Amino acid sequence: MVLMADPLSPSVVRQRFRVWLADLCWPGEEVDDIVLAVNEAVSNAVEHADRPSLATEVRVAARLFSDADGGRRVVVGVSDNRRWCAAPPHRGLGLLMMHTCMDDVQFDRNHEVTTVVMTSVRVPPLCGS
Numbered sequence: 001m002v003l004m005a006d007p008l009s010p011s012v013v014r015q016r017f018r019v020w021l022a023d024l025c026w027p028g029e030e031v032d033d034i035v036l037a038v039n040e041a042v043s044n045a046v047e048h049a050d051r052p053s054l055a056t057e058v059r060v061a062a063r064l065f066s067d068a069d070g071g072r073r074v075v076v077g078v079s080d081n082r083r084w085c086a087a088p089p090h091r092g093l094g095l096l097m098m099h100t101c102m103d104d105v106q107f108d109r110n111h112e113v114t115t116v117v118m119t120s121v122r123v124p125p126l127c128g129s
Helices: 009-023 028-047 094-101
Strands: 002-004 057-066 072-080 104-109 114-119
Touching (some): 002 009, 009 028, 028 072, 028 094
Antiparallel strands (some): 057 072
16 A cells, blocks of 8 residues: 555554455454554654655555465555654654564664564464365
8 A cells, every 4th residue: 555644544554454354364353453553653654754745655565474384474564755753752652562563573764764564473374274
C-alpha cells in the first residue's frame, strides 16, 4: 500500500490488515497484535516526521511466510520518505507497543528514510494443511 502521510491513513491500514489476516485465517488474538503494531508504525510515520509535507508517502508491505512444518509468520514493512523525529517527552510508548505485539522489530534510519520491519509471532498451520 502507498498512502499519503495523513491522519486517516492508520485507519485505512487497520481495516485492510484485518481483512487480509482474516483471509489468511489468522488467529484472532494475534490479529489484534499485528494490527496494533502496524497502526503504531504508520501513526509514527505520519506524526513524527521532521519535514511535514503534503507529498509525503507512507509505504506498507506485508508478506506471509510459512515454515517447513506449516507454522506461519507475517512480516510487515512500513517506511516513509522522511526521518522520524524523537517523540515529545510525554509520549514514546509506541515503540514499546510494537516490540510487545510483534516477535521482532527492526529499524533502519538514514538521512532520508525511516523503515521499520516487524515479524509476527509464529502461529500454527491452517487446519487441514
